[in-house]
Amino acid sequence: MNQQNNFPNLPIEDTAENLTNTTEEKAVSDKSKKKKSKVKKVLLWILIVLLVLILSGVVTVAVLIQKGKTSLLNTGSMNMNPGSIISDVVVEDDGKTIEYQGKKYVYNENMTAILCIGVDKENISDSIGLQGNNGQADALFLYAMDTSTGKSTVIPIPRDAMVDVDMYSGSGQYLSSSKKQLCLSYAYGDGKQSSCENTIKSVSRLFYGLPINSYVAIDLKAIEVLSKKVGGVPVVPNEDFSYNGYNFYKGREMLLNGIQARVFVQGRDQSKLDSSLNRMERQKQFVTSFFNKAVSKTKQNITFPIDVFKSTTDYMITDIDVAEVSFLASCVIKNSIGLEYKSIKGDMVKGEKYAEYHVDDESVYNTIVEVFYKTVS
Secondary structure (H helix, E strand, O other): OOOOOOOOOOOHHHHHHHHHHHHHHHHHHHHHHHHHHHHHHHHHHHHHHHHHHHHHHHHHHHHHHHHHHHHHOOOOOOOOOOOOOOOOEEEOOOOOEEEEOOEEEEEOOOEEEEEEEEEOOOOHHHOOOOOOOOOOEEEEEEEEEEOOOOEEEEEEOOOOEEEEEEEEOOOOOEEEEEEEEOOHHHHOOOOOHHHHHHHHHHHHHHOOOOOOOEEEEEOHHHHHHHHHHOOOEEEOOOOOEEEOOEEEOOOOOEEEOOHHHHHHHHOOOOOOOOHHHHHHHHHHHHHHHHHHHHHHHHHHOOOHHHHHHHHOHHHEEEOOOHHHHHHHHHHHOOOOOOEEEOOOOEEEEEOOOOEEEEEOHHHHHHHHHHHHEEEOO
16 A cells, blocks of 8 residues: 655655754854844943933932032021111011011022132142232122022122221131232232131122122133133123133124133223223123023033033132032023123222222112112012
């Protein structure tokens, strides 16, 4: 009896070869699947690691922000009593509530105030001794921020403002206080911490005991570094002037970078009585333009201010740390308005030797109330 062939019309050797090929293809396919599976696992682990790093970074920034908030909003006890200098002011026992010109105000505890000092020298971090010659505070700006909204207000303070300045001996011993130009308060210190603290003390006196939370003092070299860090600072000079071989023309837009930026904020014609006020206007231009570019970069990268902070460490004296920088950055990006300025009125007069700026007391107090207080409903 004939048995039926399971592979009709095919030679036995062809059938065996096909079976072999099928087995090999299956093996290759299995190997390919295993390889793809392995790649997927590797990619998955990479993704997990990246997520962990990102989350760690977010947590780190969040911790820094909270730490910075705690230290920058500590006003302590308030002692802002203008006494008989300003009429129609009643300060309540807590020191934070006042009645002024028929209205009731309370100090805004979301405010932080930082004194920004531009010193007229290089190598600020190398300053030593208490000789009264460690540089002067040529630029003074009080930066006030409502941390709940990010609103930032800058109060430019004339360097020649007359105020009580503490003076010290070469060994650092307190000697006396006398009415002098505000810029000299920095000179009577070690050129570092004590100089900054002495300047804060004088500014606080000028502002009737306003609590100033922190300070940042930068030297001339820092201006070069900062301008480069943001890719140049665009300005339109409001006057023609020349300084150290550099020319600036009124109304002609220019991009300040490096040494040119330094000259722009440093130069002045000392033969003119109001030269420091004209320079202060240029400094305002520079600060505003730099601030706008820095905020734009911060919105793209929240760590940008930390990078800027670290790049100027060698040219800066400050009691602000990375945590506080992080907190300030998180507040700044809330602000869509930009910087606002509040001016202090007064008169520039010729003193016995130098220019003197005599502030209008009521103008100073009105500015303080407007910026740091809120109306009680």
